[in-house]
Amino acid sequence: MSHATLVRRFGTGNVVFRTVNAAEGERAKASIVFPGDPARRVEIIWLDEKRRRRPAQVSVSDPGAWRTPEGTGVGDSLKAVEAANGRPFVLYGFGWDYGGTVVDWEGGRLARTGCRLLLRLTPRPGPYAGEADGERAFRSDSAVMGAIDPVVYEMLLTFE
Incomplete structure (x- = not known):
């Protein structure tokens, strides 16, 4: 894929x-596809x-x-991501640069070869006591994550 390919495909x-x-x-x-349309905007570095x-x-x-x-995308709940993955996964705590980032799909369906799917989740708006903050890992099926019920705010594919 290239910027030229994107131009040919999307105009x-x-x-x-x-x-x-x-x-x-x-x-x-970065190349930005549909820069003026948030529902279709995608950035490629x-x-x-x-x-x-x-x-x-x-x-x-x-x-x-x-x-x-x-079927997973931005706005999905923790439980929806878990269902798409077919099993629980591991994500970082919130409140720092990599907060809410999925770090291990635990062998589920969202694990990729050739690229890596990274989802970043955030607590829903409202009261949040910070019990899942910090540079530590949590299982998606933990009681604390279930109570917070975070949602996906960013979806990334990374390549090497």
Whole structure:
């Protein structure tokens, strides 16, 4: 895949190359498909930025059209992700840079070969006491995660 491929597929007016926010407060150049439509917007950071080819990361952060083959997407609940995976999984606690990131699919259906699916979840709006905060791992089927019932706020595919 390349920026040129995206332009051919989605049209010149629907693909731009701009600076976006990246991991740990960094900025990166990315191809953005449907930049003006949050429900269809997707950002692609390239391994070969100069030639704009070979994706390093594909990210979606608004509920909408983009979903995994298993049907998982932004806005899904913890239980919906667990059902799509076919089993519990492991995610980090909240309140830090990688908070809510799934770190192990525990051999479930959402584990990938050739790329890695990362989902990031956040507690729902409302009172939250912080009992699942910090740089530690939690099982999705733990009592604390069940009580918080977080939702997916970002979906990423990473490639090497």
